Amino acid sequence: xxxxxxxxxxxxxxxxxxxxxxxxxxxxxxxxxxxxxxxxxxxxxxxxxxxxxxxxxxxxxxxxxxxxxxxxxxxxxxxxxxxxxxxxxxxxxxxxxxxxxxxxxxxxxxxxxxxxxxxxxxxxxxxxxxxxxxxxxxxxxxxxxxxxxxxxxxxxxxxxxxxxxxxxxxxxxxxxxxxxxxxxxxxxxxxxxxxxxxxxxxxxxxxxxxxxxxxxxxxxxxxxxxxxxxxxxxxxxxxxxxxxxxxxxxxxxxxxxxxxxxxxxxxxxxxxxxxxxxxxxxxxxxxxxxxxxxxxxxxxxxxxx
Amino acid sequence: xxxxxxxxxxxxxxxxxxxxxxxxxxxxxxxxxxxxxxxxxxxxxxxxxxxxxxxxxxxxxxxxxxxxxxxxxxxxxxxxxxxxxxxxxxxxxxxxxxxxxxxxxxxxxxxxxxxxxxxxxxxxxxxxxxxxxxxxxxxxxxxxxxxxxxxxxxxxxxxxxxxxxxxxxxxxxxxxxxxxxxxxxxxxxxxxxxxxxxxxxxxxxxxxxxxxxxxxxxxxxxxxxxxxxxxxxxxxxxxxxxxxxxxxxx
Numbered sequence: 001x002x003x004x005x006x007x008x009x010x011x012x013x014x015x016x017x018x019x020x021x022x023x024x025x026x027x028x029x030x031x032x033x034x035x036x037x038x039x040x041x042x043x044x045x046x047x048x049x050x051x052x053x054x055x056x057x058x059x060x061x062x063x064x065x066x067x068x069x070x071x072x073x074x075x076x077x078x079x080x081x082x083x084x085x086x087x088x089x090x091x092x093x094x095x096x097x098x099x100x101x102x103x104x105x106x107x108x109x110x111x112x113x114x115x116x117x118x119x120x121x122x123x124x125x126x127x128x129x130x131x132x133x134x135x136x137x138x139x140x141x142x143x144x145x146x147x148x149x150x151x152x153x154x155x156x157x158x159x160x161x162x163x164x165x166x167x168x169x170x171x172x173x174x175x176x177x178x179x180x181x182x183x184x185x186x187x188x189x190x191x192x193x194x195x196x197x198x199x200x201x202x203x204x205x206x207x208x209x210x211x212x213x214x215x216x217x218x219x220x221x222x223x224x225x226x227x228x229x230x231x232x233x234x235x236x237x238x239x240x241x242x243x244x245x246x247x248x249x250x251x252x253x254x255x256x257x258x259x260x261x262x263x264x265x266x267x268x269x270x271x272x273x274x275x276x277x278x279x280x281x282x283x284x285x286x287x288x289x290x291x292x293x294x295x296x297x298x299x300x301x302x303x304x305x
Numbered sequence: 306x307x308x309x310x311x312x313x314x315x316x317x318x319x320x321x322x323x324x325x326x327x328x329x330x331x332x333x334x335x336x337x338x339x340x341x342x343x344x345x346x347x348x349x350x351x352x353x354x355x356x357x358x359x360x361x362x363x364x365x366x367x368x369x370x371x372x373x374x375x376x377x378x379x380x381x382x383x384x385x386x387x388x389x390x391x392x393x394x395x396x397x398x399x400x401x402x403x404x405x406x407x408x409x410x411x412x413x414x415x416x417x418x419x420x421x422x423x424x425x426x427x428x429x430x431x432x433x434x435x436x437x438x439x440x441x442x443x444x445x446x447x448x449x450x451x452x453x454x455x456x457x458x459x460x461x462x463x464x465x466x467x468x469x470x471x472x473x474x475x476x477x478x479x480x481x482x483x484x485x486x487x488x489x490x491x492x493x494x495x496x497x498x499x500x501x502x503x504x505x506x507x508x509x510x511x512x513x514x515x516x517x518x519x520x521x522x523x524x525x526x527x528x529x530x531x532x533x534x535x536x537x538x539x540x541x542x543x544x545x546x547x548x549x550x551x552x553x554x555x
Contacts, residue, residue, distance in 0.1 A: 058524040263353075266518075267348065267353055269310050
């Protein structure tokens with residue numbers, strides 16, 4: 001009842017572990033099998049190994065947290081050699097999350113990952129565009145489209161573009177990457193945020209700012225998934241603060257065909273499994289899961305501005 | 306690494322000082338697997354992130370946790386009573402104190418760094434402990450260690466001064482295999498320097514702001530340099546105990 005097809009890939013359920021929250025799938029195996037999940041978006045991968053940002057990289061907030069890990073990862077070649085073989089033995093959709101500093105770098109990553117075992121490419125376009133003074137690719141429809149086009153030309157894999165919420169109009173970016181050939185969207189990435197230690201007058205994060213995630217951002221994510229999915233014809237994978245099965249249902253009603261669960265895992269490692277079990281129960285009472293996608297009906301408002 | 310996430314009953318509670326709490330928790334799976342230096346990550350009602358707390362000792366199916374109020378989350382955690390349940394994730398950490406590798410050790414504890422050293426001492430053949438605290442009111446667990454020298458910064462209890470002079474005296478008097486230390490970074494830095502001076506290995510337990518505790522999020526990185534290669538290992542999964550020579554204490 002929970003099984004669904006997303007970008008031609010069969011998901012046994014619509015619940016995917018979000019990039020950067022589940023490593024490469026090994027850490028929680030003793031709690032419940034990785035194959036319980038519909039999919040895993042692996043830790044963000046770059047062309048060369050990255051050691052990441054200086055600590056502290058974590059700050060707690062009300063109903064959430066900030067992180068500034070800085071894309072620490074062993075590089076794409078090490079991912080292919082050491083992590084992908086393990087993931088290939090599992091009956092689970094594998095989403096390779098990639099980050100680059102230029103469209104060419106994204107394309108190079110996509111070429112290297114155009115191999116057996118990778119089901120979907122997810123483009124992290126929140127990373128800085130070095131040629132444009134470090135502004136994020138995802139903050140501008142032109143650069144977001146350029147990255148999408150470069151990857152589409154380099155790979156036959158389905159391409160899902162992960163959008164940053166740090167923009168004025170998410171619909172505009174969504175339309176631009178759709179026109180550039182994206183097969184799906186995933187959103188939202190974290191919201192840029194900051195916390196200050198009032199005793200030292202210094203930011204808690206060594207990087208000064210970081211990305212806010214957790215239940216604190218859930219309503220923002222629901223609104224943006226609603227707007228983006230209404231603006232495009234391609235499917236949307238919804239994420240941002242999902243912690244319960246009810247949250248997942250809400251996100252799907254806003255327009256998400258599947259969901260990713262991230263920071264909630266840090267509070268309760270069983271969160272993805274509880275969400276899957278809860279969705280199963282929801283379907284027993286309400287029918288097939290795909291029927292709720294985009295099922296929200298807006299209220300009529302009295303005064304339109 | 307096998308880890309568990311379970312709701313565990315609090316069996317006993319003691320207040321050691323105004324801000325240090327001592328609890329015994331029934332956690333059979335964790336107790337069976339726990340090794341000296343490992344820790345657990347505890348859910349706090351009303352707070353998003355868990356709080357990492359070192360395992361102080363294990364007795365049959367129970368684990369003992371001694372922790373200090375550092376902020377709002379640990380203050381709430383300090384309000385627990387016997388009969389309450391704690392959601393515990395653990396045992397965490399792949400690298401603890403090498404109690405199987407060494408037969409004699411000097412244990413150096415600073416303040417709330419003291420508790421995990423008890424678990425280490427229980428598993429060492431020969432050991433001496435040097436425990437440092439700010440003042441008499443902050444002294445914890447002093448009588449629970451064998452061959453212990455207790456120091457206070459203000460001289461209100463035991464040796465007047467920090468742990469370094471008693472540590473150096475022990476290094477001059479007798480031969481030990483290793484120094485195992487847990488405490489504030491300035492203390493750890495000084496302990497590693499003394500270990501270098503006397504050409505003895507050191508193992509230090511680190512802490513860092515942490516999210517998952519299980520190695521998945523890369524949030525709790527620390528810095529190490531080994532053979533001039535800089536890396537950012539995870540305190541939770543690659544530690545929490547590191548070779549004193551490799552760890553960069555910035």
